[in-house]
Amino acid sequence: MAVRRFSIITEGDARQIEPGTTVELDAKGHVTPLAADTLRERRVTVVPAGTADPALPSDLAPISPVRRITIGSDHTGVGLKATLVAHLRKAGLAIYDVGTDGPEAVDYPDIAAAVGKSVLRGEADAGIVIDGAGLGSAMAANKIRGVRAAMCQTVTLARYAREHNGANVLALGATLVSSADAIEIVDTWLSTPMKEARYLRRLLKVRRMEENF
Numbered sequence: 001m002a003v004r005r006f007s008i009i010t011e012g013d014a015r016q017i018e019p020g021t022t023v024e025l026d027a028k029g030h031v032t033p034l035a036a037d038t039l040r041e042r043r044v045t046v047v048p049a050g051t052a053d054p055a056l057p058s059d060l061a062p063i064s065p066v067r068r069i070t071i072g073s074d075h076t077g078v079g080l081k082a083t084l085v086a087h088l089r090k091a092g093l094a095i096y097d098v099g100t101d102g103p104e105a106v107d108y109p110d111i112a113a114a115v116g117k118s119v120l121r122g123e124a125d126a127g128i129v130i131d132g133a134g135l136g137s138a139m140a141a142n143k144i145r146g147v148r149a150a151m152c153q154t155v156t157l158a159r160y161a162r163e164h165n166g167a168n169v170l171a172l173g174a175t176l177v178s179s180a181d182a183i184e185i186v187d188t189w190l191s192t193p194m195k196e197a198r199y200l201r202r203l204l205k206v207r208r209m210e211e212n213f
Contacts, residue, residue: 014038021058024049047195056200062168063125064193070118070127072098072111077130077174112140116147127169134173158189166194166203
């Protein structure tokens, strides 16, 4: 589907735009206040005209801004998950916590699958998975077609994971990052959109690889 282009987006326009898609706004274009609220509710990304490639699917970029998050961890990430849940809820985001919540050992692939499937079903705009190193959860989540999970240990990686690679799931290693660093990583990841057509074209190739192999 081609990316739609607007010179003005009204409330009525906003309600007709498919949720989770991307639209273009002319350089001197305008979004009315009511339309802006509706666009946020419908998770519609607005980019400057000429940014999007009309040949690219409008649902390719990860949803931005993120309003709903599914988060899960194995037993090693319970403490960090609790810290992040409290932080994100304080920021006004809707959080769906799929566990675990205690010290009893659980298998990270089960948690990664629950988070990844939640994102793909549209129950969340993005997902966060936590285990000891973050690597296993990222690998497991990436086995689910449509999930693009990235293990990020720094703010720079978090920004690149979204802006360049369109990650819709963030993996964290509870033994590798402090709570303060994890919060900064998460905040950066959630607030970074993917807009540039050159990155989206590369992401489309990733999607085609996933479909063909």
